Every structure is written in C-alpha cells, then in structure tokens.
Amino acid sequence: MTAGSSAVRRTRWRDRIVAALVLVAVWMLLWGVFSWATLAGGIVVAAVVLKVFPLPAVTFAGRPHPLGLLRFAVRFAGDLVRASVQLAVLAFRLGHQPRSAIIRVPLRVPSDLVLTLTGEAVSLVPGSLIVDTDQASTTLYIHVIGVADRDAVERFRREVYATEARIVRAIGSEAEIGMLGRPVPVRRREDS
Structure with missing residues (x-):
C-alpha cells in the first residue's frame, strides 16, 4: 500500500x-x-x-476559513432579510405583474461542492430558485422573480458571483480562491 x-x-x-x-x-x-x-x-x-445508498465521492480540497465563514454567514443573513422585504413589497403591489427570468450563471470554480453550495445559498434566498444545473460546465440556471430589465439580470448575476466568492473564501483551497480572479464568463446574446 x-x-x-x-x-x-x-x-x-x-x-x-x-x-x-x-x-x-x-x-x-x-x-x-x-x-x-x-x-x-x-x-x-x-x-x-x-x-x-452510497453517495458519490465529493472532493473537498479546501479547509474552513473562520473569517470567511463569518463573512458568508453575516451576508447570507442580510440577503435573507433584504430579499424577504423585497418579495413582500412585490406581493402587496396591487395591479403590478412582476417579471421573472431564468438566468444562466456559469461559475468560475469548477467544483461540485462549490456548485452545490452556491446553488443552495441562492435557492434559500426568497425570490430565486435553482431550476437546473449543468455539472460539466458548473453552470446554474436560476429562476428569479422581480427582474425588470437586463440591468436587473446582470445585477443578479453579479450577486451570484459574489455568493460563489464568499463560499470559496469560506471553505475553498488556495487554488480555488485563486480561480476567483478569473474573468467572469462572457455572456452570449441568447443568455438571460
């Protein structure tokens, strides 16, 4: 051996x-x-x-970073409150039909664990829900309510990238943290 x-x-x-x-x-x-x-x-x-029911192996190359975990937890709690208030405002606006979109977000870190944790964190925030994932390209497809225009879509996409970064900085390896410096994948015209 x-x-x-x-x-x-x-x-x-x-x-x-x-x-x-x-x-x-x-x-x-x-x-x-x-x-x-x-x-x-x-x-x-x-x-x-x-x-x-043996689970497939999920590699965990990183280690917990206490300060990163604290930053993630504080921001996640703030996101929950903010999104809940925004969703409540949308629900009580009479005569207003909120627009929604399915947004494609290819993540920068090619890790099943980061894909799963980012997807879970995004889905737990009210107003967004993961509808599909592409494991091969580590891409999330997210249904989002309350997006009025392309600027709102891009703002939400940036929020997902920020969530990914907080997760990687909380539990990622040095190599994964280095991948956060990669440019955000370019959005094609047909992407929303």
Missing part, C-alpha cells in the same frame, strides 16, 4: 464519518427528542443509508 492510497482511504473514511454525523443530527432534529434511543436509532439509520 502506497502513501497516496492510504491518504485516499483516510479521506474516504473521514467523509463517511462526516456524512454519518450529519445524518444522525438530521435524524435527531426530525424526531425532536434528544435521547439515547433516538441517537442509537439515528446511528443505525445512518449506517443503513450509507451502505444501501
């Missing part, structure tokens, strides 16, 4: 343990009861789920 295969094996075990801990935590939160029986049941369910 080589040192490289040993490191890969340790990484796989670490990923499985993290997945099991997350599944147990979700199990306990769903039951709403923190007891030894619930914990034991969660461990059994996590073991069965991980054995019967």
Whole structure:
C-alpha cells in the first residue's frame, strides 16, 4: 500500500464519518427528542443509508476559513432579510405583474461542492430558485422573480458571483480562491 492510497482511504473514511454525523443530527432534529434511543436509532439509520445508498465521492480540497465563514454567514443573513422585504413589497403591489427570468450563471470554480453550495445559498434566498444545473460546465440556471430589465439580470448575476466568492473564501483551497480572479464568463446574446 502506497502513501497516496492510504491518504485516499483516510479521506474516504473521514467523509463517511462526516456524512454519518450529519445524518444522525438530521435524524435527531426530525424526531425532536434528544435521547439515547433516538441517537442509537439515528446511528443505525445512518449506517443503513450509507451502505444501501452510497453517495458519490465529493472532493473537498479546501479547509474552513473562520473569517470567511463569518463573512458568508453575516451576508447570507442580510440577503435573507433584504430579499424577504423585497418579495413582500412585490406581493402587496396591487395591479403590478412582476417579471421573472431564468438566468444562466456559469461559475468560475469548477467544483461540485462549490456548485452545490452556491446553488443552495441562492435557492434559500426568497425570490430565486435553482431550476437546473449543468455539472460539466458548473453552470446554474436560476429562476428569479422581480427582474425588470437586463440591468436587473446582470445585477443578479453579479450577486451570484459574489455568493460563489464568499463560499470559496469560506471553505475553498488556495487554488480555488485563486480561480476567483478569473474573468467572469462572457455572456452570449441568447443568455438571460
């Protein structure tokens, strides 16, 4: 056994343990009861789920950056409040039909984890929802409500890029953080 295969094996075990801990935590939160029986049941369910439905490997090349995590959390909370207020204003404007669009956003960092986390963060903010992803090109297709014109579309696209950057700066590797310096992919005429 080589040192490289040993490191890969340790990484796989670490990923499985993290997945099991997350599944147990979700199990306990769903039951709403923190007891030894619930914990034991969660461990059994996590073991069965991980054995019967093995998850594909998701590479995590980075490490948590506490200051980046704090910046992401604070900005995400602010985005939730701001978007909720904007959506409430749209809902109560009588006679106004808000326009919506599906916006294509190719991300700069080619990582499944960054694609997933960016998509989740964008979808959790009211008024936007991921409708499709293209894993090969790490592209998000996002339905957005309340876009009045192309300037609003571009503003939203820049917000997604800013979210991607905050996520990468919170958990990314040095190489991934360096990719944020790449120019934003050029928008073709048919893109919205």
